[in-house]
Amino acid sequence: MPPALWTLLTAAAFAQEAPATLTLALVTPREGLSVEARGVVLGEARIVALRDDGEGADEQAKDGVYTGSLTHGSARVLSLSLHARGPDGAEETLWEGLERVVHPEDRWVFRLEDGARRARRVAATPLHPQAPELGAAPTAASLAWAGLILLYVGTFFRRAEGPAP
Amino acid sequence: MSRVALAVIGALLLALALSGPAPWAGDAALVGRHFDLHGTIWFLSAAPRIDGALVDPLTAWPEGASLRRADSWTLLALGRILAGLSPVLLHNLLQPLAVASGALVMWALARAEGVSARWSSLAALTWAGAGLTSTALLEGHVYQLLNLSLPLLAWSWRRATAPEGRAAHGLAAGLCFAFALATSAYTGVAAAILTLTILLYAAATGRLRLAPLAAAAAVALPAGLLYLRVFADGRAVDGLRFVSRGFESRAAMLQAGSADLVTLAAPGPALDLWGHSQSSFLSPTALILALVAPFALGGARAWGPWLTLVVVGLLVSMGPSVSDGARTLLPLPMSFITDLPAAELLRFPARLGWVTLIGLGVLAAKVGEALEARVGRRAWPLFAFALIDCVVLGGMPWRQRSETAQAPSAYAGEGAIFDLYPESPDPTDEWNQRLSAYACFYQARHGRPIADDCVAPSWSQNPRSAKQAALTEALLADGDAAALLREWRFEAVALHPDLFTPGDRARLQSALLRIDPTPSESVDGGEHLLVFTLPTLHQTP
Numbered sequence: 182m183p184p185a186l187w188t189l190l191t192a193a194a195f196a197q198e199a200p201a202t203l204t205l206a207l208v209t210p211r212e213g214l215s216v217e218a219r220g221v222v223l224g225e226a227r228i229v230a231l232r233d234d235g236e237g238a239d240e241q242a243k244d245g246v247y248t249g250s251l252t253h254g255s256a257r258v259l260s261l262s263l264h265a266r267g268p269d270g271a272e273e274t275l276w277e278g279l280e281r282v283v284h285p286e287d288r289w290v291f292r293l294e295d296g297a298r299r300a301r302r303v304a305a306t307p308l309h310p311q312a313p314e315l316g317a318a319p320t321a322a323s324l325a326w327a328g329l330i331l332l333y334v335g336t337f338f339r340r341a342e343g344p345a346p
Numbered sequence: 347m348s349r350v351a352l353a354v355i356g357a358l359l360l361a362l363a364l365s366g367p368a369p370w371a372g373d374a375a376l377v378g379r380h381f382d383l384h385g386t387i388w389f390l391s392a393a394p395r396i397d398g399a400l401v402d403p404l405t406a407w408p409e410g411a412s413l414r415r416a417d418s419w420t421l422l423a424l425g426r427i428l429a430g431l432s433p434v435l436l437h438n439l440l441q442p443l444a445v446a447s448g449a450l451v452m453w454a455l456a457r458a459e460g461v462s463a464r465w466s467s468l469a470a471l472t473w474a475g476a477g478l479t480s481t482a483l484l485e486g487h488v489y490q491l492l493n494l495s496l497p498l499l500a501w502s503w504r505r506a507t508a509p510e511g512r513a514a515h516g517l518a519a520g521l522c523f524a525f526a527l528a529t530s531a532y533t534g535v536a537a538a539i540l541t542l543t544i545l546l547y548a549a550a551t552g553r554l555r556l557a558p559l560a561a562a563a564a565v566a567l568p569a570g571l572l573y574l575r576v577f578a579d580g581r582a583v584d585g586l587r588f589v590s591r592g593f594e595s596r597a598a599m600l601q602a603g604s605a606d607l608v609t610l611a612a613p614g615p616a617l618d619l620w621g622h623s624q625s626s627f628l629s630p631t632a633l634i635l636a637l638v639a640p641f642a643l644g645g646a647r648a649w650g651p652w653l654t655l656v657v658v659g660l661l662v663s664m665g666p667s668v669s670d671g672a673r674t675l676l677p678l679p680m681s682f683i684t685d686l687p688a689a690e691l692l693r694f695p696a697r698l699g700w701v702t703l704i705g706l707g708v709l710a711a712k713v714g715e716a717l718e719a720r721v722g723r724r725a726w727p728l729f730a731f732a733l734i735d736c737v738v739l740g741g742m743p744w745r746q747r748s749e750t751a752q753a754p755s756a757y758a759g760e761g762a763i764f765d766l767y768p769e770s771p772d773p774t775d776e777w778n779q780r781l782s783a784y785a786c787f788y789q790a791r792h793g794r795p796i797a798d799d800c801v802a803p804s805w806s807q808n809p810r811s812a813k814q815a816a817l818t819e820a821l822l823a824d825g826d827a828a829a830l831l832r833e834w835r836f837e838a839v840a841l842h843p844d845l846f847t848p849g850d851r852a853r854l855q856s857a858l859l860r861i862d863p864t865p866s867e868s869v870d871g872g873e874h875l876l877v878f879t880l881p882t883l884h885q886t887p
Contacts, residue, residue, distance in 0.1 A: 221844045224867075224874035255750045257784065257872030260844050279777065279845060283379060283747035304616035323611035323739055327630035330731055334634055337721045338641060 200252050201284055204238055205263075207231055207247040207275070207300060209293035213268045216247045216275075220261040223254055231263075256282050263291060263300055275300040349463040353453050354446075356467060360474050361446035364736065365483060366743025368441035373432045375748040376787070377441065380622050381780040383486025384787035388800050389416070390433035391790035393425025400576075405789065406799035406809050407762045408835040414579050416801055418489035419528040433790055434751045441483055444491035449474040455497040455704070456711035459504070465715040468632065468732055469707035473497075475736030477613060477627030478699050484623035484745060493533045493700060495525035499540055500704050504651070506558035507548035516558025520565025527573050532697035534573065540701050541566075543658045547651050597666045597684040601674065603694035604665025612739040623745065626663060626696050628703075629735040631728060632710035635717075639709050642716040649712065652705040659702025665695040753791035754840075754875035756868035761837030762795035763877070766854070768846045769814060778805035781845070785810075788871075797836070821857040828861050828880055841865075841876045 205218050216231040231249040235242030238250040253259070262277035276291055276299060293300040362369055368377040376383055392402045392413075401410040416422060428436055449470035456466035473479065482490040502519035505511055523541065527534035541562075548554045593599040605626030609617070613625040635642075636656055639649040666681040667674040683689045710732075718725040736742070757763065765785040770777035786800035797810035805811050813834060820827040831839065841858055843851045855876065858865070862878035869875075 221874075223869040224844060225869075254869070255872055257749055258845060281780070283749055284375075286747065302619070304614070304619045317608070317614075319614035319739075320608050320611040323627075323630060326734075326739065327634060330631050330634045331637070333727070333731075334638055334717070337717050337724065338638070 200254050201282070201286075203251045203253065203259075203282070203286060204288045205229060205231060205249050205251060206288055206290045207263060207265075207293060208245060208290060208303075209247070209300070210245055210295045211265075211267070211293065212245075214247065215266040216249075216263065218249060218251070218261055218263050220251070220259050222251070222259060223256050227251065253282070255284075258282065265293075273298065276302070353450060353463065353467070353470075357446040357450040357453065357470060357474075358442070360449055360470065360736075361442040361444075364445055364474055364479070364742045365441040366746035367748055368438045368483075368746070371438045371748060371751075373435045373438075374751055375438075376434060376751045377438055377746060377748045378486045379484040379618055379745070379747045380486055381783035383437075384783035385800055386421070386486045386488060387433045387437055388783075388786035388790045389418075389421060390425040390436055392800070393422050394429035396422065396426075402800075404793070404795045405786070406802075407795035407797055409809070411799040411801060413801055414576050415803070418492075418530045420492050420525070420530075421489040423528075424492075437488060440488045440492075444488055445474050445479060445483070447494055448479070448491055448497075451494045451497045452704070452707045455501050456708050458501050459708055459712065461708075461711040461715050465711045465718065467711075468635075468714050468729070469711040471729075471732045471736060472629050472632040472707040472710050473703055475629055475732070475740045475742070476699075476703050477609065477625030477740065478697065478703065480613070480627070480740055480742045480745065481622075481624050483742070484618065484747075487530075490530050490533065490697065493526065493529045493536075495522040495529060496533065496537060496540065496700050497704055498522045499526060499537055500544065500655075500708075502562075503541060503544040503548075506562070507544065507553045507555060509553070511555050511558050513557045513561040516561030516563075517565060519558070520562040520569070523562070523566040524569035527569060530697075531577075531691070532694065533700065534570075535692070536698045536700045539658065539662055539698060540655065540704065543655055543701070544651060547654050551647075551650075595684075596687075596689055597681065599693060600665045600680065600684060600689065600695060601667065601669060603696060604669070605660070605663040605696040605699055606669040606671045607675075608671040609696070613741055613745070618745055624694070624696060625740075626699050627740055628706060629710070629732055630739070631731040631735050632706045635710040635713040635728070636706055639713050642713045642720070649709060652709040652712070655705030656702050656709065659699055659705060663696050663699035663702060750872045751791075752871040753788040754868045754871035754873050756866040756875040756877045757788060757792035757794065757840065757871075759838065759866070759877070759879070760794065761879075762797075762835055763792075763838040763840050764797050764813070764817065764831060764834070764836045765810070765840045765842070766814065766817065767842050768850065769811075769818075775805040778808075778811070781842075782808055782810065784873075791871075797834070818854070821854055824857075827857065831880055836880075838877050838879045841878065842873060843876055844874045 207216050218229045218231060220227050229249040229251045231247035232239050233243060233245065233247045239248040259280050259282055261280055263275040264272055265275050266272045275293055280289065290303050291300040292303045366377070367375070371377050376387065395404065396402055396413055400413045402413055403410045405411040452473040453466045453470040456469035457463065479491060482488060499519055499522035502515055502522055506515035506519055523537050526537035545554060593602065609624065609626045610628055613623070613627055617623055617625060636653060639653060643649045661678055662680065664678055666684050667678050668676040680695060714725060714728050767781040782798050782805065785796055785798045789796045797813055799808050802808040817827055817830055819825065820830055839858060841854060843855060846854065858878040861880060866877040867875070
């Protein structure tokens with residue numbers, strides 16, 4: 182979802198040092214995980230629990246989208262790692278690295294496929310673990326739109342070349 | 347109100363809408379998505395202090411950085427003329443002004459081609475809503491939007507090759523070419539392609555005239571030679587070493603910077619996250635109108651030169667081959683030059699797409715007007731379609747982002763300061779270049795000399811690269827890091843601790859504490875920063 186115009190404008194106006202909230206989400210078909218994000222934000226070690234129980238930042242329980250939110254004081258870059266503990270209690274590191282922060286940035290979404298050891302950052306938010314990513318949708322939308330315009334413009338020529346009423 | 351005044355107001359409103367938060371951000375926020383934005387801000391801040399030898403004494407310390415390979419002399423001139431303004435504020439103001447002036451000049455070009463004021467606005471919309479415009483805004487290349495000389499060049503050549511063409515028109519074309527070259531190297535190459543296309547078309551139709559051609563050459567050739575001389579002195583022709591930038595071949599490097607069948611369509615969210623927002627999006631409405639131009643406009647004289655510009659612009663901006671982003675489908679003329687090392691300088695052929703936009707804008711305006719003559723008001727929805735192209739498909743201003751324009755307060759002080767960042771092994775240099783851009787932006791704010799060469803085209807050519815490796819080794823292996831810093835004439839080290847892994851952070855911090863047990867620390871300006879000062883250097887005469 183694109184940000185609302187007001188959010189966009191005020192994010193710039195208050196970007197100086199205003200606290201910003203970042204939503205972290207892990208989309209996965211794997212069940213029964215305990216997920217947390219660890220990072221150092223402006224010198225402070227932070228741990229954020231990503232939950233799939235419909236509480237807090239999580240919109241819907243048991244939908245395979247683990248969500249948590251991190252409030253930070255206008256950091257430019259975050260050093261972050263994602264960890265998961267399965268039903269057997271073993272901890273896995275799903276993702277680690279640096280990510281740049283821009284405002285207003287609502288969600289960072291990671292996707293962990295079934296059987297994969299590492300999560301990957303995805304650009305658009307998949308609504309469900311089984312839902313396909315956006316991929317070529319913008320291209321398809323553009324082509325469909327061009328087709329509609331062509332049909333519309335085409336009617337001008339048919340009418341002009343037809344017999345006079 | 348006159349039509350020109352209406353056009354000015356319309357262009358300004360359109361630019362304000364498309365550039366999003368920039369006009370309102372003042373000095374508080376950097377508006378854009380990618381790290382060239384930080385470099386552009388630094389460039390504006392450095393412009394007033396560049397000496398006659400085009401050296402910036404405060405970067406690439408202590409040698410100083412040569413700006414002979416600077417991308418935009420126009421931006422350099424603007425930075426000098428408007429030296430009293432904050433570079434952040436200047437950049438934020440330039441964004442809407444550049445979009446508005448480009449749209450206005452395209453409107454004027456369509457008017458000069460005989461299109462009515464109303465339909466000429468389609469040319470302005472096609473230009474302002476194009477992917478190249480949004481890319482320049484999002485990537486921080488606002489200077490590429492100061493390319494008014496390209497539509498003016500098209501106008502000059504059209505006049506110069508008309509039966510009433512005079513030497514003065516050729517002179518204007520020569521001046522426009524020189525201004526295009528000063529705007530950016532890519533704009534200069536686009537101007538050369540535009541010139542060749544129009545002249546070849548004129549020659550083919552028997553309209554080439556010698557006097558304007560000679561007048562244009564009298565201005566353009568010396569300007570071009572001077573540019574090449576300065577460019578060559580700056581060792582820009584050394585090339586970018588495609589292998590060191592993670593590409594398997596020079597052709598692959600050129601292809602990655604080219605327009606393809608996917609980037610010509612609407613930009614998707616992945617493009618903003620990983621693709622530097624490099625879109626070659628063209629308005630579908632304008633494309634459809636260009637497609638029907640031969641049917642709507644009749645004789646080839648009305649649409650021939652403009653459609654030729656569209657086709658030639660597409661051929662060059664698609665680089666070595668037609669591609670769908672993943673596979674190459676059809677070789678194009680540029681594939682013949684990929685064996686030349688100098689071809690690496692043309693790393694982003696997509697930026698030559700301005701040639702297409704000029705042809706497309708004028709053609710859309712002409713066809714729109716012709717369709718209105720045919721079907722009356724039923725053609726008016728085309729304006730709405732073009733607006734939808736801009737805002738919905740093109741995605742501006744929704745794709746725009748911002749970040750704090752402050753620098754960490756721990757930078758406050760005097761003397762040269764060495765930024766110590768982690769080094770990424772990623773061969774594309776993405777993070778190394780990004781962190782270098784941050785260091786350069788901070789320099790624009792704190793004003794102290796730094797190790798980075800802010801116009802170095804790659805991390806390996808940045809002098810901080812080798813120095814940072816040596817300093818890190820000295821710090822981690824109990825070497826004499828302080829002696830190294832003294833030798834390089836630095837008086838402080840700025841450690842960016844949060845960006846290192848916990849182990850490296852602890853080891854580096856421990857080693858640096860031996861140099862300065864009481865470092866300055868700040869957590870503002872978007873980063874946690876520790877500044878370790880070498881006390882002995884204060885006594886050096």
